[in-house]
Amino acid sequence: MSRPMSDLAASGMFLPSQTVGTVLCCICGVPMAPNPANMCVGCLRSRIDITEGLPRHASLIHCPECLSYLHPPRTWIRADLESKELLSFCLRRLKSLTRHVRIVHAEFVWTEPHSKRIKLRLRVQREALNGAILEQSHLVEFTQHDHLCDSCSRFQANPDQWVAAVQLRQHVSHRRTFFYLEQLILRHGAAARALRIKETDRGVDFFFGNRSHAVKFVDFISNSVPVQSKSDKQLVSHDPKSNTYNYKHTFSVEICPICREDLICLPPKVAHALGSIGPLVLCTKVSNSLALLDPFTLRNAYLDAKQYWGTPFKALLSSRQLVEYIVLDVEMESTLITIGGSKYALAYVQVARMSDFGKNDNMFIVKTHLGHLLNAGDHALGYDIYGANMNDFEIEKYKGFDLPQAILVKKSYVEKRQRKRGKARPWKLKSLNMEVDTAVNGRIDEEKRNTEYEEFLRDLEENPELRFNISLYRNTDYQPSEIASTVGGDDLPGVDLNELIDVLTLTDEEDNRDSMN
Known part of the structure; x- marks a missing residue:
């Protein structure tokens, strides 16, 4: 009777290590690990192309004004170049490809921004001969065809062809609130649907091509600052045959005239409702x-x-x-x-x-x-x-x-x-593309506006809570000075570099990584 393996190991007898068996490739005779096809990877790839029949070219309808792409039949999706949104949109356009292969990885290949081409490198898997799974690289090139979307087309035909306007006003002597709201709007993309933005003496006007977009924007402002709003509409045209009416809607939004750091004397009724606080309080x-x-x-x-x-x-x-x-x-x-x-x-x-x-x-x-x-x-x-x-x-x-x-x-x-007067900051802010209305007072005092904007930037540096909901970006033109490190080594407040966001820029660096065969 044979002795068990445990007894053999205990007695010190030599036990051979278990090895993985190899077979010879049926084509080239190279030793390899066994697989269902009995062929090495090189022979499989040379005889079987899992990307055969897969589309290598596709087209996209692109609106150059609002940077959106058409998802047939009538939906326009906004996406920036080389963004996650654009990658997801391109993969959805390749539904026929996913029926035959499995996509395990996808990435953009850099192209010249003005070439109207978007290249996508995919890693696909597919079952080959006798159940063997192969993975291969596949390149798909999208051609962009410029075509204005409906809203941009109407705006290009007539810039005043808006449907709803939001008049944002605050009756104070400065624009600090609007500087703050501008950054909130940019961070959340609240004015992405605006056809035109105009800066006025005491506020900003936003024009939309749809009433629902204006209502959504008013709701965003109401959740950001205390406001009271009124709406009105004016009849533009009426078709008695089809009984259709066309209106222009106007939303008047007034922001509370109380700003941060203001000194307030509360009315007795309000002070009593707040638990007899004050009467002198700070906002x-x-x-x-x-x-x-x-x-x-x-x-x-x-x-x-x-x-x-x-x-x-x-x-x-x-x-x-x-x-x-x-x-x-x-x-x-x-x-x-x-x-x-x-x-x-x-x-x-x-x-x-x-x-x-x-x-x-x-x-x-x-x-x-x-x-x-x-x-x-x-x-x-x-x-x-x-x-x-x-x-x-x-x-x-x-x-x-x-x-x-x-x-x-x-x-x-x-x-x-x-x-440190006159020295650049290592961070910067984005701004809305606004038109300046100079018809009210002849012109807006640029010096006053620049002074108020500088005060707003100082407030951001001194108050971390104020910049909590604001996106700050790295200033690529900033160069730290050696003199600044030796002069004024004080506790001057500033923005931590960890709070800054890198601005996405396209460079001329080519991706020379070799594609898998």
């Missing part, structure tokens, strides 16, 4: 609701659009009236706390206006919510209540209320930024 954030903070008690509240427009009010002082102070002394009162994602700490601060510093002895001791940020010698921006001329009826309703001499809003980096 710390604007989304679909207003985030209000009492800088003296750190109590906060949120005011939505319905509550605001039920009892509307205006800002007591806006960010354009901020005054620069120098901090002389800081005495902490409370520990650091977090409210709505932001950190605050109460402190008593002795400050003096920069305009008075060295000229007189006017100093103020104020209570602030910026105790964790300020130190002696720092600069801060705040509202000069002591020297301001305020005629507000809401303050008069609070009898016996003592106004503070100053309200600090944020830490100032003006002194430090002067060292």
